[in-house]
Amino acid sequence: MASHTMLLLAVLCVSAATPLAHGLIINGITITNITITGLLVCSETGNVDPSCSSCSGVPGALVQLSCMGGQTTLGQALTNLTGFYKIALGTVDSLLFDASDCKVVIPLPVVGTSCALLPPTGNLQTTVTLVGVVQTLLSAIANFVAGHLTWVHWLTTIISLVFKLLHSVYGLFGFLEKVCVFLGLDLHDVVSLQEVTARYDLGVICKM
Ligand SMILES: *[C@@H]1O[C@H](CO)[C@@H](O)[C@H](O)[C@H]1NC(C)=O
Numbered sequence: 224m225a226s227h228t229m230l231l232l233a234v235l236c237v238s239a240a241t242p243l244a245h246g247l248i249i250n251g252i253t254i255t256n257i258t259i260t261g262l263l264v265c266s267e268t269g270n271v272d273p274s275c276s277s278c279s280g281v282p283g284a285l286v287q288l289s290c291m292g293g294q295t296t297l298g299q300a301l302t303n304l305t306g307f308y309k310i311a312l313g314t315v316d317s318l319l320f321d322a323s324d325c326k327v328v329i330p331l332p333v334v335g336t337s338c339a340l341l342p343p344t345g346n347l348q349t350t351v352t353l354v355g356v357v358q359t360l361l362s363a364i365a366n367f368v369a370g371h372l373t374w375v376h377w378l379t380t381i382i383s384l385v386f387k388l389l390h391s392v393y394g395l396f397g398f399l400e401k402v403c404v405f406l407g408l409d410l411h412d413v414v415s416l417q418e419v420t421a422r423y424d425l426g427v428i429c430k431m
């Protein structure tokens with residue numbers, strides 16, 4: 224009897240000390256569902272363009288949530304008539320969701336739309352940002368919004384790989400300065416390390 228009690232205690236202690244293997248916990252709340260919302264506009268970038276008053280939402284576009292370094296599509300949705308989309312993840316997929324890794328990806332060209340402004344090839348993609356948690360009796364939903372869309376095509380992918388390689392060889396700032404000088408440009412006075420490593424985008428590195 225006593226040894227059973229000891230065993231039970233030991234099991235309880237171990238399970239209490241073992242954190243959940245996966246899953247999102249925000250402010251102590253275990254998230255059961257995740258939503259990602261966003262808007263696709265018929266502009267040259269897919270983003271809201273204040274200088275384009277006639278640019279409206281793109282209807283019927285496929286939007287995917289790509290995770291695990293692009294290995295898995297956890298969810299997808301179509302944009303509605305005004306270009307909005309909402310990807311909803313159930314409990315199992317929410318366990319695999321990692322906001323620092325998952326991206327919203329819109330494959331181009333968007334079929335079945337009359338929008339001629341969007342780029343014809345590649346992807347539009349963006350990261351997601353938490354905006355709030357809604358708790359009910361049965362669920363805790365973490366709501367994320369999609370950020371600013373960036374056009375990604377094979378050329379930018381190659382440039383980004385070359386950037387990453389040179390960066391690892393020369394160190395960040397020495398290398399960046401070399402790149403800008405090579406292009407006849409000046410290094411930005413304040414280069415945000417986070418932004419550079421997140422995007423490897425020339426525009427945030429050199430003064431253009
Ligand atoms: C599309 O979704 C947005 C956000 O949910 C909503 O405000 C809008 O009314 C919807 N448009 C249509 C045509 O249903």
Ligand SMILES: *[C@@H]1O[C@H](CO)[C@@H](O)[C@H](O)[C@H]1NC(C)=O
Pocket residue numbers: 255256311312313314315362364
């Ligand atoms: C959460 O996900 C489950 C499926 O895992 C689904 O049955 C449930 O309706 C979802 N809850 C909400 C509020 O979306």
